[in-house]
Amino acid sequence: MAVSAATRLVAPPVRTPFIALDGVAKTYDTRFGSQVQAVETVSFGIDRGEFVSIVGPSGCGKTTLLKMIGGLLEPSAGAITYDGLESGRKKPQLGIVFQDAVLLPWRTVLQNVCLPVEVMRRNQQQGEALARQFIELVGLKGFEDKYPNELSGGMQQRASIARALVTEPAILLMDEPFGALDALTREYMAQELQRIWSSAAKTVLFITHSISEAVFLSDRVIVMTARPSRVAEIVPIDLPRPRDLQMTTSEAFGRHVARIRKLLSATGEL
């Protein structure tokens, strides 16, 4: 009894997370007039500078959730707040990385990375300097003038990460960015992303199918249930950083993976 009172005393004060989802739900109307509930009620928060992953069975509404956070979809219920403010009133600069690189084939790597600069009518010269800087950060230096069809899948995805970074977003939303890559490239890209994340000091929300990828990269892993989705559990990953691939064979790493796998199996679909 005394112990629990003591813990309550040292508990951190209530603070506003950078991004907070409060009872967010999404219902789609189907063509046949019925309704499909993609996201039931989801609440969680993301802190500034945090790397948070979402794992869950396919079709559990992860992408829907990400689109709502990115402002591409309106939630049917609930609220998403940024720094404690309603999404309509304040929205941080977002960078979105999709499953496919979605580079424009008629533009070179540099022109593709500069696209957000043009669209947002920022200063072209500063934008280009920034673009070159991020192209170097993602490891594409020397490929500025190549066209997307001259790049491998992994390189295309790097270019799309540079494109997301060029707006200097406060948060990077990544929707299974390595889903289309082969296993080896994928492991390599995960390491690269960790490096980019730590050197660019970004908040990242990362959606993935791969449990080990989520454990490897994240500060916290949000495990979702099958559709209609809810948060099954939020698993903190306390592994020290920087993490390397060696660590994926460690006992602590295995324990986290097993834990998440068990949670996912409990949701009934995997």
Added chain:
Amino acid sequence: MTVTAMSAARGGARGFLGRLDASTFVSATLFVAFFGGWELAVREGVMPAFVLPSPSAVLVQVLADLTSANTLYNCAYTLTEILVGFFGALVLGVGLGALIALSPMVDKVLSPYIVALQTIPKVAVAPILVIWFGFGIESKIVIVALIDFFPILVNAVAGFRSTDPRQILLMKSLEASDWQIFLKVRLPNATPFLMAGVYISMIFSVIGAVVGEFIGSAQGLGSLIVQRQAGMDVVGVFSVLVILTLIGMCLNFAARFVGKRLAFWSNTESSSGI
């Protein structure tokens, strides 16, 4: 030094010979066989020259025509009809194509009429157009534009509809305006389709101009054919045919050149041929 020079020379020769593959050889043989056979047939009296002139006679006439001010004026006249009509159709076709592809309302309202108009043989409308727009250059421009319009429109609609929805989503995530999405994503995406329409229309343009001049005109290569036909000048008619073909080839070449620059990223742009 000599070794490198030699190997460079050999490399150059290989590069040149590399392009002269079997298909080029067959193509050249066909050319020689066809025109050689034709020339021979006329010379040996198999065909009377007033029915089918020999290639050499046609060539002489073409050279004479291409140095005569009168024929060159007729060339310029027909070329003007072709180009003005074509660019008019291009602007209207691409504009209306974008509207139809992007606005379901416009699509529903206009599509039935467009399908109906498309099935009318445009050449059959030409006589009415000459009555409406007169014997001058205007009626021919309208005929060319009318013939060119539908291939351009149909391809433009297909092109603007082919936009990758993921690219639109990307632009939306950057909070791009509709106009920015059109300019930076939809229009470049549609160019390979637009160029397909342009290639077809370029050929149709020549047909339209000549048909228009057949029906009623005092100028242009089409009317020159009619005049020479009236004078039983078969060599002269053949010469105009050759000139019209040359014009068509030049236009096609120009269109391909532009297409390769604008749609270089698309795999529908083949390196040669049709």
